[in-house]
Amino acid sequence: MARARSGGGSTGSIWGLVLFGAGFFISMILAIVFYTKVEAAEQAAEAAQSELNSVRNSADSNDPAYTALTAEGSGTAVRKLLNAVGERDTQIGVLQSDLGAQTNARNAAEAQLQTQTEATQKAQADLQQTVDAKDAQAKQLTAQVTALESTVSAISQENTNLKSLIDSSIEDVVDNYDAQINEWKKRTSDAQAEASASERTVIELRETIEVLRGKRPEDIPVTLADATVVAQIPDQNKIYLDIGRDANLRLGMAFQVYDAGDVVKIEDPQAEGKAVVEVININSNSAIARIVQRKPRAVVNDGDILVNVVYDPNRLYSFHVFGQFDLNYDGDLDENGNDKVRSLVTRFDGLISEELDYATDYLVLGIEPVLPDRPEDELDLIKMREFRTALENYQAYQDLISKARELGVPVLNQNRFLDLIGYFER
Template sequence: MAGVAPQRGGSNASTIGMVVSIVVAAIMAGLSIWQFTNQESLRTAADQATAAKAKLAKGNDESVARQLVPDAGASGKSVIGELNRALQMASGRLSGNQNDPPAVALSKLDAALKKIVDAGKIDSPDKVSPALGAVGVIENLHELYAGEKDARQKAEAAQEKALADLKGALDRNEAIDKELRDQLAAINAKVEDLQNAKSEYEKTKSSEVEKLAAQIGEKRDELDAMRRDTASMRRKLIEELSHREALLDEQKAALASLRGPGAEGAQELAVARNPVGSILRALPGDSLVHIDLGRRDRVVLGLTFAVYSGVARVPSDGRGKGLIEVVSVGERTSECRVISVPSPDDPILEGDKVGNIVLSRDRSKKQRFVVIGRFDTDFDGTPDLRGADAVKALIRRFGGEIVDRVDASTDYVVLGTEPSPPEDTLSPGAAADDAGSAKTDESAATEISDDNSAESDDVSSDESADAGESSDESADSDDSGGDDVTGSEESSGDEAAEDKPTPTPAAPAVPTIVKSPEVDVTKDVRTRKAMSERELYDEAVRRAEKLSIPRLPLERFLNFVGLERGPIAVRQFEQ
């Protein structure tokens, strides 16, 4: 029994050891399982941490962040925490709110800078460019502000100085004003004294002034009565003169019929002294009159007329008592403006005559003019280079026709001053003539020679009759009974004498006829073309004399076309 007991104790120990081994193995297995499971969790956590870190920083972002926040890692400070604090501080400095994200803070900064630029107060927008950074922009703004402040301080100083100067000027002005007021008071006192003296003088002289006024009134009444008497006498004298001129015209017509053909033609200005129209309406003091000539009579705008008395003959020099210019043309009448006002004693009246030798009496024919010589159209005493052209242009504008040579169809010759002595060179005007005109001149010269012989015979045979007629005119003038009438009759006699042909000189015993040199028809065409300007002038005058064509100097021509020397004629020549 004793031997069995020890065997039972050894079995228990083995069993316990086995149990312990199993327990230890189980524990080890559990630990292994737990360790394996925990390792997987750690690996998963590590992967997650690596992914999270990749989201926060990549590559060298961490090293750059540590450079930006060098204090990170010390005293438990993390890099991200330091970066967050730095960003909050930067946002607070930029926008004033630390909670603003960096993008919002930057957008606010850009908006503020844009607002500054848009305001236009900055001379150079580059000074507030975002590229300069907030510090650079602030420094530039501070510089601008400092400059503006200095300028304002200087302006304020200048303003204070100007105000001080203005105050000084006001003080001086006040002193001057006070001095002027004192002087004005003294002047007013003197004026008052003078007015008092004037009143006293007027009181003492009032009676004398009244006497003088009464005397002046009496003299004015006497003068008015004298004017009325003079006007009445003048009308009577004009009527008497008109009657005597009519008698003279009848006697001249009778004498012309006794002389035969040629005597009336010798009165060169007979046609020129025949008015072409008359005044239809004229109001005293009105500058517009109406005439009985219109478009059918070849009247054009700007045409001028000389106005002559309706009861007196046209003077031999063609000068009218007034001048008028056409401003409106109708079919049968025209409205004219008075450009030269007549004397108050002889105003323009209804029934007065108007004349212009350029206006033809025959509506189907134009007046033909020859313009020869040199003309002073601006009346400065020196012939003008284009003076003849200006006269020709005036005649054409008034409706006349310009011809180059004098022949039987020429109506008037307008004479300028004589050209310089002939030269050996050919004249441009003569060189323009052709052989046909030379033949015409030869035939015309032959006719002129024959007419001149007959005309000279008539003049010689009728000299005594002309002398008797002049004696009759002088006797009629003496019968008028007044100096004015005598002067008018003598003037009329002179005009009639100008119209008659000038008698050729004759010896007391045997009358002889002195003929003017005839045109040399033997000259060939080349020789005639070589005539100088002076020779052309002399030839034109000689042919006009033979054909009894009126020869009008410039001033006389102007009178007969309703113009006069001076600005009126110059204005017409310049058109």
């Protein structure tokens, strides 16, 4: 029994030693593992510290995490570093999220840019197509312009040829016209010579008659012809005259037409013309006049003479105008009739004489005043003043007639004056 207990104690010791050895071995292994991990942690801490130093030196010296980390002891450095790393990871996550959003925005912008690029390319293609179309149209228009220029050139050449032909034709017509005018002038000259001879014969016979009647021939004033009709344009109611610009003829001048060979007595109211003509075209030695008035059944012929008592190509006549006139024959005296008659004289280069004297060529009188009756009531001052004014006008009118007779100045009343200047209502 005792031996058995002794043997059991040895076995427990052995197991105790084994257990102690196993525990020591395990403790050694754990210590080695621990020190290995500590060494790895220290190396990681040193690496983190190095990284922190690098970060501090580069850009993060003001980072609050870094400041907190370096402010405490090295015992908590690893934990703080891990916390800082965590915060860094968080920041990196945020930055990565922002980067992702920016990447998405960039991708969207790139997509939009791609869309705009495609639109631009399409617009450029459309523009190029339009430019090509415009170029084609421009070439077509250029061809049309070239064709038109060619046509215009041809028309211009044709116009030049026509102008040359017309000028040549006009020269021929003018030459023929001049030849006809010369022929008419010759015929007119011959007719005038015959008419002058006949006129002298008529004048001599009339002088003889007047002498037999007891009146001197020199007391009968006559006017000479100012122009002669050399040709007619019947369908246009126009005539050609043998005087022109060289004879001081002007547009608008009017003449009374008389038969060839007529002796036009200035003061004879019966010596009326048969037509009135107005000058409408003037050349150097010829003119064209239109017939503005014509007596019934009167005919204007070649060789007829034209008279205007004011007009003379060689001298200026002087006229004394007196009285009131009724130029429109309405029965009422014109308010400015005297001024109108004066203007008719000056229109044909006549002169106005304010006094009747030896230098006066003609006396033009208005409507003859009526000799007034003396008012029964001579105390009526208004009627007496009107009577004296009317009497003075009547007496002045008669005195001028007497003075003109004494001076040998022809007297023309309104009708005779208007007739001898070819007056007509314009």
